[in-house]
Amino acid sequence: MQTRATVDVSMVVANFNNGRYLEDFFHSILNSTSQPREVIFVDDGSTDNSLIIAQRASDALDHVKIIALSKNVGFANALNIGIANCSSTYIMRMDPDDVLLPERIERQYEYITRDALDVVGSNAVIFHDSTNLPIGRTNFPARHADIETTILRGEHGVLHPTVLGRASFFKNVPYIQENVPAEDYDIFARFLKAGARFGNVAEPLIHYRIHDKSASSRLRYATIARTFRLRDTIFGGYTSRWKIVSYYCFIKSYRNYLGSRSVVSKSLWGALSSLCYPQKLVRKIATRTVYRPGR
Template sequence: MNRSTISVSVVIATYNYGRYLASAIDSVLAQTFQDYEVIVVDDGSTDQTYEVIQPYLDDPRIRYLRNEHLGQPRTKNAGIKASRGGYVAFLDADDRWLPSKLEKQVFLFEKDPSCRIGVVYSRRGWIDELGSPIDRGDRTPLRGDVLAPLFYRPFICFSSSMVRRSVLDEVGLFDETTQYSIDYDLWLRIALKYQFDFVDEPLTLYRTGHANMSSRQHERVWCVRKIIYRFLDEYGGRARLDPALIRMTLAEHCCDVAFAAGAGRPRVWLGWLARALGHRPWHAQAWRALATGWWPESVKATLKGRKGRSDRNDRPVSAVDEPLRMSVH
């Protein structure tokens, strides 16, 4: 087979998710759209992943690649480099798809003969560690030129995404110098040049509650900081975005750094909240954090009065009303 004979390459990156891997692969095999290949890239798992994948290798559409533990960007890139499809769909090993996902996404791509659309994603449903549904809302899907709202708050579930292969050839693959929020970096680079579209259905089941993210919070916010400033200063983001949106995003990121440091480190905590206010002097999130911190009660009372001055009037209309949290997948 060569690239022209396959429509979709499904890249499943896994690291010690053997307990979920069969469910992920089965959800691909159940797709109504059957013109695909599956590349499972094992990032040096030490669990039962190797045993789980063996029965599936009798299917010629499924390939298994095993690397030493190199981290998620190199693992995902290995899958992309091995792929032969005109589209690349990503599925993390702990998530699942509904049967019509690939069919509906390919349909949207094929309706775009000018190739202006670089990414098609879908809504997601939530499941717990055991696969039971969780009643939780999804982020607001957006289509077209999504650069501004995407920069402000990422809203794409990684396992719901499908990318035109030619777009990856143009903008590059995942950045291998950072370990977290690698999808945020890639989506920003694509959004500089291409439009996004979505299927307005929860075609991806996103598993939550089985991993401890708090221990990685500090590393994660620093990765996000690197991505933000590189996008603004190296990729030309400042020329494309409203300065007010940039200030708001930087202020919220500073709050994220402060919260990652925790009130147990008051000087660091206070310093980052001060930086947030340096970007936006009336940033409500920073004032609210200060008002509920370790200040004397008299100072808290004054700050609580100030926090009521909402910044809604100068908030960009395109912003998505959810806290800024980057994917770690």
């Protein structure tokens, strides 16, 4: 393997039964232009072949450290275990069913150290596992002020699996298992309240996989409601039920819009999304991707 620069980054991965995706995941690390100091792979009691594949990867990548839990403790708890075992100044989040683009580590490390930020995310190409074709891309704000405004609205200012952040924040403001699957909004809202400075790389740096078992495909009203309740608790204020319902309808409709393969259904879901949240839909449609996942 070609020698590549190693940067002061610990990548933390929590895995549960993602064996079918792990070869792609580890291959994308192998192909990165910069390497993390360590990859902390926490297997959360998987019952598939995840550990076999991870062990094979650790033979090729000697900085992969496997923590095999004897039972499933939950996503947030598994992440906290991984974070507790990190030794770097910065922690990079990644989900094992996604794929890094080659320059992700290099670009984000350069960005966060150059601008003295605390959290740096990026955009992502969204693709569906069944077709391996792109169905969209994210459009997160780049500047701290805009990210702050987004989080204060009760929306996501950064995409969780794209984040690189200071280890001190992750260790002092841990994940809360009871807030899963809204743990990502919760932790970055608490980072913001603790004084973290945010940024996002404008271009996509990961390929974000949608499949039947992904959180994106199984979005529930309760997750959106919990997110807004967390916002109200952390920052004060009150979110009406109508706001929660309308935002949930927008998210569900937009994801159906992305997944639709016919012009008719795409138009119908797009129209419904527009009724629920017209300003955001316009921004999202304006950034529809022309990329193809480089697998």
